[in-house]
Amino acid sequence: MANLLLEWVIKTIVILFILVTAVAYVTLMERKVMSWIQMRVGPNRVGPWGLLQPLADGLKMIFKEDIVPTQASRWLYILAPALSLIPALMTFIVIPYGSEVNLFGYRVELHVTRMNVGLLYILALTSVGVYGIVLAGWSSNNKYSLMGGLRSSAQMISYELALGLSIVSVLLYTGSLDLVEIVEKQSGITGWNIFRFPLMIVFVIFYIASLAETNRTPFDLPEADSELVAGYHTEYSSMSFVMFQMAEYLNLITAASISTTLFFGGWNGPFVERLPLLGPVYFTIKVLVLIFIAMWIRYTVPRFRYDQLMRFGWKFLLPASIVNIIITSTVILLLR
Amino acid sequence: MQAEKILFIIFAVVALASALNILLQRSPLYGALSLIGTLLALSALYMTLRAQFIAAVQIVVYAGAIMVLFIFVIMLLNVPKDQPQIEKQKGLRYLAIPFAGLLIAEMFFVLRPIRLNTLPPISSGNAEQAVGTTWSIGTALFTDYLLPFEVTSVLILMAVVGAMVLARREGD
Numbered sequence: 001m002a003n004l005l006l007e008w009v010i011k012t013i014v015i016l017f018i019l020v021t022a023v024a025y026v027t028l029m030e031r032k033v034m035s036w037i038q039m040r041v042g043p044n045r046v047g048p049w050g051l052l053q054p055l056a057d058g059l060k061m062i063f064k065e066d067i068v069p070t071q072a073s074r075w076l077y078i079l080a081p082a083l084s085l086i087p088a089l090m091t092f093i094v095i096p097y098g099s100e101v102n103l104f105g106y107r108v109e110l111h112v113t114r115m116n117v118g119l120l121y122i123l124a125l126t127s128v129g130v131y132g133i134v135l136a137g138w139s140s141n142n143k144y145s146l147m148g149g150l151r152s153s154a155q156m157i158s159y160e161l162a163l164g165l166s167i168v169s170v171l172l173y174t175g176s177l178d179l180v181e182i183v184e185k186q187s188g189i190t191g192w193n194i195f196r197f198p199l200m201i202v203f204v205i206f207y208i209a210s211l212a213e214t215n216r217t218p219f220d221l222p223e224a225d226s227e228l229v230a231g232y233h234t235e236y237s238s239m240s241f242v243m244f245q246m247a248e249y250l251n252l253i254t255a256a257s258i259s260t261t262l263f264f265g266g267w268n269g270p271f272v273e274r275l276p277l278l279g280p281v282y283f284t285i286k287v288l289v290l291i292f293i294a295m296w297i298r299y300t301v302p303r304f305r306y307d308q309l310m311r312f313g314w315k316f317l318l319p320a321s322i323v324n325i326i327i328t329s330t331v332i333l334l335l336r
Numbered sequence: 337m338q339a340e341k342i343l344f345i346i347f348a349v350v351a352l353a354s355a356l357n358i359l360l361q362r363s364p365l366y367g368a369l370s371l372i373g374t375l376l377a378l379s380a381l382y383m384t385l386r387a388q389f390i391a392a393v394q395i396v397v398y399a400g401a402i403m404v405l406f407i408f409v410i411m412l413l414n415v416p417k418d419q420p421q422i423e424k425q426k427g428l429r430y431l432a433i434p435f436a437g438l439l440i441a442e443m444f445f446v447l448r449p450i451r452l453n454t455l456p457p458i459s460s461g462n463a464e465q466a467v468g469t470t471w472s473i474g475t476a477l478f479t480d481y482l483l484p485f486e487v488t489s490v491l492i493l494m495a496v497v498g499a500m501v502l503a504r505r506e507g508d
Contacts, residue, residue, distance in 0.1 A: 116388060117392045117470060120392035120393065123392075124396045130400075130404055131372070138411050150408065160400075177470055
């Protein structure tokens with residue numbers, strides 16, 4: 001028991017450390033990708049190839065003054081960044097990064113914990129994550145922030161439905177909510193869910209909905225700069241601003257990790273049975289590719305108008321995912 | 337067992353404290369937030385009872401969807417702080433006492449047959465089929481409770497259609 005507890009603690013600390021570093025470097029990746037797409041150079045002054053830029057940014061933000069607006073509801077204003085960061089960090093304990101490996105003579109499973117409701121746990125955390133944004137918007141006592149918060153909650157409610165329903169199709173194939181089991185069922189390159197008939201369409205729906213859930217362009221209305229200054233985090237400065245940014249990039253990583261787990265076979269890949277240490281490598285590569293696609297979309301596609309966003313979510317994505325459930329169950333019945 | 341007891345005490349205190357705060361709070365937004373606190377603590381309590389599915393659904397449905405709508409409406413309408421109008425409710429005040437008594441009696445009646453049992457230990461064989469998991473709830477819903485389940489969904493559909501009719505503007 002004590003051994004198991006120690007294992008959990010160590011795994012959690014390691015993953016926390018990796019995630020925080022990953023977030024810092026995803027911001028650098030974002031700026032580099034943006035500069036390539038816009039034919040600029042991008043950050044290249046701090047360290048070789050701009051590699052120390054996240055460190056410099058972090059140091060700068062720590063030394064900024066943390067300002068609380070005079071008319072803000074103080075406690076909620078301080079609490080809101082934490083409320084959006086903590087759920088974003090908590091999702092990663094159920095995502096499997098690899099099979100079992102031998103480390104220093106111990107057999108270590110490369111996931112922190114497995115729950116038989118793992119997928120529901122992630123959905124629960126993403127739906128709770130919206131409170132950080134909503135409360136930030138409300139407590140700032142600023143009309144732009146409030147508009148951003150309101151938009152965000154409406155958008156999250158609308159797209160969560162399509163997200164949840166598109167997951168149902170995957171569940172019909174795998175028959176389990178346990179992420180470890182979902183990955184194990186996709187072994188071999190042709191076993192990936194993305195190569196099954198209706199699931200490629202489902203993946204497109206899932207990906208669009210997850211872009212909306214993470215507030216990325218073309219769905220970044222909660223922080224539409226041209227209309228709302230910076231949306232819900234207009235009033236935030238210093239580390240509380242950083243916490244919002246971290247939560248946003250963590251959500252991006254989460255969305256990519258869940259897509260990888262559900263559709264791209266998780267840590268599966270060639271030779272992974274003989275060399276289990278390849279698992280995390282494959283997982284990271286897949287996640288990075290999906291993150292890159294999200295950035296690519298961000299700098300290619302313009303922002304939706306608000307009514308377009310709502311119409312697209314309710315009148316296209318939601319019916320499409322319901323139709324997909326029907327098609328998936330028909331296909332499964334016919335194949336049986 | 338000891339760890340479960342400690343967790344129970346922590347989350348029970350959180351649930352009760354935030355439930356009390358809903359009643360004491362004058363600002364509707366803080367009241368709604370306290371309700372979310374209660375729901376989250378309850379979900380943690382379900383987890384200690386090994387009802388993982390119920391715990392997750394509690395958060396997804398109540399804390400994640402319904403309460404977001406509540407907060408959305410409170411923020412959108414900017415509901416002012418509740419001004420108690422005690423004068424108007426003079427007669428109703430005394431009606432509260434018998435009703436509270438009735439509720440407490442009802443609670444005792446419901447809780448009476450429950451003994452302080454500890455949960456049976458999970459053996460690896462029946463972990464999937466244990467009460468409260470997705471498997472057992474899904475099986476129960478689609479076999480024993482199929483009719484109530486379908487009737488409920490018709491009821492919800494009716495509510496949705498009704499809401500659409502009420503919300504639709506003339507001329508749309």
